[in-house]
Amino acid sequence: MMLLNTLLDELTGRSSGTEAERHERYKWLEQLRFTNPLADENGPMAGIPYYQWCRLPQALVVAGQHTDLLVGTTSSQYLVFEGRHAAAFAAELGLQYDANNRIDRPGGLDELLDAYEEQADGSWTTLPDEPPAPPLAGWDDVYFRVRDLSDGRTIQSVTTIAYESSRFPGYTLLGTTMVGVGAIVHDDETAQHLQQIFADWAIQRDCADACLPASAPWPCTPRQVPPMPLGTPFDFARNLTYLDSLLAAYGRAQAQAQIDGGDSAYWACAAASTAYQAFSLRYTAGLPLPDVETALETAIAACETARAALAAAYDDEDLPAFDFEQLTDYARTLQLLGATLLFGRHDLAARLAALQTAFDGEDGVYEALLSTIDPQRPMVDEWYFAEPYSALFDCLDEDDRAQQLEHLRHYLATWHGALVQEDWFNGHLRAQGLGGYYGLWAFEAAAVAKHLGLERSTLAHWVMPPAP
Numbered sequence: 095m096m097l098l099n100t101l102l103d104e105l106t107g108r109s110s111g112t113e114a115e116r117h118e119r120y121k122w123l124e125q126l127r128f129t130n131p132l133a134d135e136n137g138p139m140a141g142i143p144y145y146q147w148c149r150l151p152q153a154l155v156v157a158g159q160h161t162d163l164l165v166g167t168t169s170s171q172y173l174v175f176e177g178r179h180a181a182a183f184a185a186e187l188g189l190q191y192d193a194n195n196r197i198d199r200p201g202g203l204d205e206l207l208d209a210y211e212e213q214a215d216g217s218w219t220t221l222p223d224e225p226p227a228p229p230l231a232g233w234d235d236v237y238f239r240v241r242d243l244s245d246g247r248t249i250q251s252v253t254t255i256a257y258e259s260s261r262f263p264g265y266t267l268l269g270t271t272m273v274g275v276g277a278i279v280h281d282d283e284t285a286q287h288l289q290q291i292f293a294d295w296a297i298q299r300d301c302a303d304a305c306l307p308a309s310a311p312w313p314c315t316p317r318q319v320p321p322m323p324l325g326t327p328f329d330f331a332r333n334l335t336y337l338d339s340l341l342a343a344y345g346r347a348q349a350q351a352q353i354d355g356g357d358s359a360y361w362a363c364a365a366a367s368t369a370y371q372a373f374s375l376r377y378t379a380g381l382p383l384p385d386v387e388t389a390l391e392t393a394i395a396a397c398e399t400a401r402a403a404l405a406a407a408y409d410d411e412d413l414p415a416f417d418f419e420q421l422t423d424y425a426r427t428l429q430l431l432g433a434t435l436l437f438g439r440h441d442l443a444a445r446l447a448a449l450q451t452a453f454d455g456e457d458g459v460y461e462a463l464l465s466t467i468d469p470q471r472p473m474v475d476e477w478y479f480a481e482p483y484s485a486l487f488d489c490l491d492e493d494d495r496a497q498q499l500e501h502l503r504h505y506l507a508t509w510h511g512a513l514v515q516e517d518w519f520n521g522h523l524r525a526q527g528l529g530g531y532y533g534l535w536a537f538e539a540a541a542v543a544k545h546l547g548l549e550r551s552t553l554a555h556w557v558m559p560p561a562p
Contacts, residue, residue, distance in 0.1 A: 095152075097122050102154050105173055105269045106187055107239055107254030116273060123148050123164070123171075130163075141262035142174065143200050156268060157186040165267075172200065172257075172269030179266045181526075183256035184237035190299040192236040193529030195517040197255060199236060200267060232260030232321070234523040235530075242292065243273065249284055250277035260523070290360050297347065301339040302528045305332050314380035317560055318533050320525035328525050330379040336528045337372040341365055341396075348403070362396075362403035366415070369396035370426065371532040373433070378533030383562055387437050393430065394442045401449045415449035418457055418478045425513055428483070431463055432538030435545070437562060440467045459483045462490040463538060466545045482512040489542055498546055499553065502539060506555040509536045535559050 101119055103109040110116060130147040133139040148164040154173060159182070163174040183189065237256045244250060250273070257267040278284070308331035320328055348361035373389035401415035416423035427450065434442040447464055455461065458474040463486075465471040477483055482505055489501035513519055524530025540559040543550050550558060 098150065098152055098154065101150075102156075105154075105171060105254075106156060107241055107252065107270055110243075110252060110273045113273075126150065126164075130165075133165075138264065139174070139262060141259070142265065142267070143261075144170075144172070157182045159183075166269065168272070169275045170200065170269060170271045172267040175266045175268065176264065177266065178258050178264075180235055180237050180256040180258045180268075183266070183268050187239065187254065187256075189237035189239045189254065189256055190295065191302065191527030191530070192238050192255075193298070193524065193527060195519070195521075195524065195530075197236050197238045197253060199234070199259070200255075200257060232523050233526055234259045234261075234520060235526045237527075240292070240295070242288070244280065244285060244288070247280055248277045249280050249288060250274065251288075286357070290357060293347070294360075294364060297343045298340065298529070301336055301343055304339060305336045305528060308332050312379070316378060316380045318378045318535070318556065320522035320531050322525060328531070330375070333528055333532070334372070334375055334379065337368060337375060337532070340529070341368045341372055344368060348399075357407065359400070359403040359407040362400040366393070366396040366400040367426075369393040370430065371529070374535060375532035377535065377559070383437075387439065390433055390437060390439065391442065394434070394445055397430070397446065397449055412452050414452040418450075418453045418460070421479055421513070422516055424457075424478055425516060428460065428463070428538045429535065430537075431460070432536070432541040435463065435466065435541035436537055436559065443467060459487045462487050463541065466490075466541075482508040486538060486542060489546070495548075499548060502543060502548065502553055503555075505539055506536060506553065506558055509539070509557055510534060 097119055100109075100111050100115055101123075104111065104116075104119070111119075126148040128147055128149050130139065131137065133142060133145070133147065142165060144165045144167055146166055150162040150164060153160040153162040156173070156175075157179060159175050159177070159179050161173050161175045165172055165174055184191070235258045239254050240251050241254070242251050252271050252273055252275075254270045255267070258265075308329050310331075312327070312330045314330075316328075316330065322328060344361050344365035348358045348365065350356070351358035351361055369389075370393045373386065373393045376389045377386045397415045401413070404415070405411050405413045416427045418424045418427070427446070431443060431446055434440070434446060443464070450460075453460070455472045455474060456478075458477045460477075461471045461474045465473075477487065485501045485505035485508070489498050489505065492498050492501060510519070518532075518534070521531045521534055534557050536557045537559055539553075539557075540550065542548075543553060543558075550560065
């Protein structure tokens, strides 16, 4: 009974116990292992990614739900419950929603798009001869809490999660990573950054707790809607309130950091990312275009603030807002640039370009987009990321209308899959919680179509912006 109680404490993140107690539990669980036929190929538990199954001598109870089934490896262990209970477990244990896909999922990446397949070398490719596929209707929801176990000698933590996924429909995993997994030697810079992340999560949690579900139907016609397999409509109003609250909170955190001598650049960059999300969600939600355009202005202004904060932090006035050597930054720059061009806001495009002068003349795709409004931009035939972006360059470099359409269709078909490592990948599968979904849009593709006079109805794809 004592071992069961301490196991429950560990799996729910309440306490890990001493090293001797953890070793005793591990040896005990080894004796409880069994082969689970339900986890065989095509079985109902086949999608659960771990393989060491244990049958406990007595069921454990969390939030009124019972299970005697445990699965895991030497690095993490999870109770397996029938049904979908992640939200209830989160309420019981004080877990928060992983909107930004920052918490590792058991089994790794959420490979849930049926339009793509992974290759032996780890790359992703579009399935051949397939029409443009809609986003797969599914879910991939993690609620989490990270407990800091750093002691001044090592930096370590344990992560408790409640996890539901359409990989294993009908089940919920609840468990934790093991003490010592991923521990590193202490250094002040890493420890300080970790504390900022904890503070960031606390801000997100407080903002989410203050946002109540909408009481009335959403009045606008959305431009994109995430698949909601449970039938509950996506709460645009609540998610917009959350992002606006988060943006304001990050602004306050940045101001306080400036007073305290803290890392204000961290909060400025967080605000810039959130400002883009707030713009994108307004577009996605179907708000009038003037309202969306105002949010785009706010997003560009937030990038300017972030760039100034970075320049001050690193004492480098030439530091760009976005690092093109990082795919995350590169992709977001092209989305923002595409949005400014699509809305005809050449002034905003110029302001964005002014933040990136460190990369002038270095990337052909970026320069080709800017050359649509500034013929003096240099011609460059190389780029930082060929996939999927070279197709966009080829489209702008082509005179034949049929070839332009072919290049742009290829770009749309490969865009989402090529960005599989980004934290917003498969955001439509995280639409159950706040902040996980704000629209998946290749704004740069629509900007190119507009510039070339291509009819967007012939380029129908779920990531192609329909307007303006």
